[in-house]
Amino acid sequence: MPDKLEITNNIRTLRFFAHEMTQQELAEKAGVSRQTIIAVEAGKYSPSLELAFRIAEAFGVPITEVFSINKKES
Amino acid sequence: MSFKEKKTLMSLITSTLLLVAYCIYAFGEAGMQHQNDLAFWARTILIFIGIGIVALIIIQILFHVLMAISQAVQQKMKDETIDDKEIEKSIEREMVEDEMDKLIELKATKIGYVIMGAGFVAGLVAIAFGASAVALLNILFLSTWGGSFLEGLMQIRYYRRGIR
Numbered sequence: 001m002p003d004k005l006e007i008t009n010n011i012r013t014l015r016f017f018a019h020e021m022t023q024q025e026l027a028e029k030a031g032v033s034r035q036t037i038i039a040v041e042a043g044k045y046s047p048s049l050e051l052a053f054r055i056a057e058a059f060g061v062p063i064t065e066v067f068s069i070n071k072k073e074s
Numbered sequence: 075m076s077f078k079e080k081k082t083l084m085s086l087i088t089s090t091l092l093l094v095a096y097c098i099y100a101f102g103e104a105g106m107q108h109q110n111d112l113a114f115w116a117r118t119i120l121i122f123i124g125i126g127i128v129a130l131i132i133i134q135i136l137f138h139v140l141m142a143i144s145q146a147v148q149q150k151m152k153d154e155t156i157d158d159k160e161i162e163k164s165i166e167r168e169m170v171e172d173e174m175d176k177l178i179e180l181k182a183t184k185i186g187y188v189i190m191g192a193g194f195v196a197g198l199v200a201i202a203f204g205a206s207a208v209a210l211l212n213i214l215f216l217s218t219w220g221g222s223f224l225e226g227l228m229q230i231r232y233y234r235r236g237i238r
Contacts, residue, residue, distance in 0.1 A: 024167070027167070028167070031172070032170070032172040032173070032174070033167065033168070033170045033171075033172050033174075033175070034167070034168075035076050035078070035174070035233070036172050036173070036174040036175075039174060039236050039237075042236070043236075044235065044236020044237070044238075045236050045237055045238065046238050047173070047174075051173060
């Protein structure tokens with residue numbers, strides 16, 4: 001059985017370096033609700049590939065700088 | 075609590091009140107007088123479905139209006155110079171439906187259908203064991219309500235705990 005993967009993100013850090021961009025501003029740039037951004041940032045929702053790219057585009061960085069995958073220890 | 079959670083909660087409260095009204099009417103004196111009158115039960119359920127749809131629409135409209143007013147008042151209190159267009163935009167932002175909402179709705183609906191399906195099977199089992207057609211109607215009606223109630227509860231749970 002393949003190892004479980006955990007998707008983590010750097011959205012909070014990236015928001016900080018983007019002149020403390022608010023969650024609402026990021027939500028508007030990515031075209032989703034603020035609640036969705038809150039859930040993604042907290043790791044409660046794994047976004048679709050399209051949304052992941054849109055979030056990365058909002059920060060002007062490659063997707064790998066926003067999201068990363070870690071193997072979950074079972 | 076977010077706008078969508080409040081909206082789901084409102085629907086849950088409305089449907090619970092309707093169920094209570096149905097139980098009081100159907101299992102009260104009126105129901106006792108027509109225990110084996112299938113037409114009476116069919117009419118009662120149809121009437122309550124109609125009332126339910128109308129009540130949900132009215133309550134949703136009222137809820138949207140009240141939410142818009144409360145948000146406008148809150149924003150005006152925070153910043154008196156804010157213009158109406160900005161307030162309108164922020165209300166629209168709250169109400170926007172995106173991929174997470176669709177996924178939550180999809181998963182919750184699936185659970186609702188399972189309950190409705192189980193209700194249908196339970197109704198058939200009841201008939202097989204000699205229950206009346208009135209019992210089947212009531213089991214179907216109650217399982218439909220149970221399914222939509224659980225659907226709402228699951229939506230709130232997914233909004234709170236997240237969905238992966």
